[in-house]
Amino acid sequence: MFIDKLIESIKAKKSPVVVGLDPRIEKTPQFIKDVAFKRKGENIEGISEALYLFNKGIIDAVYDIVPAVKIQVAFYEAYGIEGFKAFFKTAEYAKSLGLMVIADVKRGDIQEVAKMYSKAYLQNQLFDAITVNPYMGEDTIMPYVEDAIKYNKGIFALVKTSNKGSKDIQDIKTTKGEYVYQSVARMINRISNSAIGKYGYSSIGAVVGATYPEEAKVLRKEMPNCFFLVPGYGAQGGTVEDIMDCFDENGFGAIINSSRSVIYAYQTPYWKDVYSEYEYAQAARAEVILMTGMINNGLVKRKYIAC
Amino acid sequence: MFIDKLIESIKAKKSPVVVGLDPRIEKTPQFIKDVAFKRKGENIEGISEALYLFNKGIIDAVYDIVPAVKIQVAFYEAYGIEGFKAFFKTAEYAKSLGLMVIADVKRGDIQEVAKMYSKAYLQNQLFDAITVNPYMGEDTIMPYVEDAIKYNKGIFALVKTSNKGSKDIQDIKTTKGEYVYQSVARMINRISNSAIGKYGYSSIGAVVGATYPEEAKVLRKEMPNCFFLVPGYGAQGGTVEDIMDCFDENGFGAIINSSRSVIYAYQTPYWKDVYSEYEYAQAARAEVILMTGMINNGLVKRKYIAC
Numbered sequence: 015m016f017i018d019k020l021i022e023s024i025k026a027k028k029s030p031v032v033v034g035l036d037p038r039i040e041k042t043p044q045f046i047k048d049v050a051f052k053r054k055g056e057n058i059e060g061i062s063e064a065l066y067l068f069n070k071g072i073i074d075a076v077y078d079i080v081p082a083v084k085i086q087v088a089f090y091e092a093y094g095i096e097g098f099k100a101f102f103k104t105a106e107y108a109k110s111l112g113l114m115v116i117a118d119v120k121r122g123d124i125q126e127v128a129k130m131y132s133k134a135y136l137q138n139q140l141f142d143a144i145t146v147n148p149y150m151g152e153d154t155i156m157p158y159v160e161d162a163i164k165y166n167k168g169i170f171a172l173v174k175t176s177n178k179g180s181k182d183i184q185d186i187k188t189t190k191g192e193y194v195y196q197s198v199a200r201m202i203n204r205i206s207n208s209a210i211g212k213y214g215y216s217s218i219g220a221v222v223g224a225t226y227p228e229e230a231k232v233l234r235k236e237m238p239n240c241f242f243l244v245p246g247y248g249a250q251g252g253t254v255e256d257i258m259d260c261f262d263e264n265g266f267g268a269i270i271n272s273s274r275s276v277i278y279a280y281q282t283p284y285w286k287d288v289y290s291e292y293e294y295a296q297a298a299r300a301e302v303i304l305m306t307g308m309i310n311n312g313l314v315k316r317k318y319i320a321c
Numbered sequence: 322m323f324i325d326k327l328i329e330s331i332k333a334k335k336s337p338v339v340v341g342l343d344p345r346i347e348k349t350p351q352f353i354k355d356v357a358f359k360r361k362g363e364n365i366e367g368i369s370e371a372l373y374l375f376n377k378g379i380i381d382a383v384y385d386i387v388p389a390v391k392i393q394v395a396f397y398e399a400y401g402i403e404g405f406k407a408f409f410k411t412a413e414y415a416k417s418l419g420l421m422v423i424a425d426v427k428r429g430d431i432q433e434v435a436k437m438y439s440k441a442y443l444q445n446q447l448f449d450a451i452t453v454n455p456y457m458g459e460d461t462i463m464p465y466v467e468d469a470i471k472y473n474k475g476i477f478a479l480v481k482t483s484n485k486g487s488k489d490i491q492d493i494k495t496t497k498g499e500y501v502y503q504s505v506a507r508m509i510n511r512i513s514n515s516a517i518g519k520y521g522y523s524s525i526g527a528v529v530g531a532t533y534p535e536e537a538k539v540l541r542k543e544m545p546n547c548f549f550l551v552p553g554y555g556a557q558g559g560t561v562e563d564i565m566d567c568f569d570e571n572g573f574g575a576i577i578n579s580s581r582s583v584i585y586a587y588q589t590p591y592w593k594d595v596y597s598e599y600e601y602a603q604a605a606r607a608e609v610i611l612m613t614g615m616i617n618n619g620l621v622k623r624k625y626i627a628c
Contacts, residue, residue, distance in 0.1 A: 036434075088430060088437035094445075095405055102401065120430055122454055123395060124484045127343075130395035138401075147429055149456035149479060151486025172456060177431045179458025186504050187496040194501060197493050
């Protein structure tokens, strides 16, 4: 079952950190672009190759210390066919090193269409889980839930997202005296009952932004079944203290994604004097170790986990 | 400007009908599969070729009588790289015959990611417009709006969708005494002010399901700037009477999509004794002509347009 495997991997790696593979060609080290462009030409193929090679370096550097990677499909989809090739190759490489792979696709559509998205990602052995958008309602989520159960996969439904604009729709106050994201949360938590694993969590989880700690605290109580995929840590502004309430009292219940802060760690003030661009992958590893240490330290302070 | 071009095309073709290219391999005529499988093998490549050949037949049969086609990406995305090739080839072929192409992708994500989706579709000359999901808020829509203005493209944001489950989130009552979809509508209508064309409509439109005529009537008034892309007609249950309130008093304001009822018209009770599967494209043309006639007749009855 997806969620049991995820929890066991978090335990084994002693880390709830997920590395987000959101590569941008303009931030890719020149030496990687040189190799890729020489191999495939200075074109879409070369760009896609560079993104893949960049990812491969990151994966090699972190596969033994994180349970999963999250691949944001848009960074590949932007380059069409060649981009998708890099997306699939990245997933394949991550899986080959034992990582769980979350395809961050945020798809959502009517049932007949959702079935096709589910075929694309949940029925694809390269991916362990996907993110989905709940705006169109429960019937549009069910095809993913059915496939999650059938193929031992997971889904994370958007509940309260990390961006500023998440207030526009998600924070609308309803006549039930709650916010829209709480209504979504209740719907997802109810659906998640159908896929609960041996540790009490469901393979149907939720996306809850690191940037809204108060909301996360409420949601942790209102969605007891649901593991949280937490974006927004690091570059988007979320801190260790902000994410603590995403966890339960045993230190589970959340995986914390960081993309830019990890994969471009070598460009940050903290690491730029230590690592050159040639060492971008070591910098990413150092940042993951730092981030994991800080999060685990936060959990120890809360007495959620032992030292 | 996208919306002006769309309106002029509706006038020129005398039809607000959009054909949805949502091909399913299991419903594809055998003679097409035979050709495709012989050419590419009985595999993903062959399936994708069959979907493309099927679409090509439909496009050849309807390009002179409809302003646009809507291509639902999931039906291609399900087949990975090869599927995407068929998706792009379909768009290219439709454009080559002067059709406007709406990529029904329903993407939605934080700004940095939305920019990449916009690069994938709005910055791609194959597509004239895309559908987007507003759940994550205004800041996640703006990258599409900026590109729509810059590249003369359009967007249709989900407001009230055609499926039954659309009630779950979209119909939540808010403390303002309205429904969530009305809050979304207000947000989109406000955003749409930045892209109004010479006929008074904006290149920023809305998806409003044919299956909810009462809601559409309200939304037509609350979103005066916004053209509606109306799914749900035909196979999903929407009738001519259901969609009339999507139009304004001049007979504009909406394009009506039909997918299954058109592309598989030859299998419907109405046409199956007239057309064989070899004539699936003629059947699609006949259905489009019938549908256009019925809609235009409805508009005449309302005195929105002259005979």
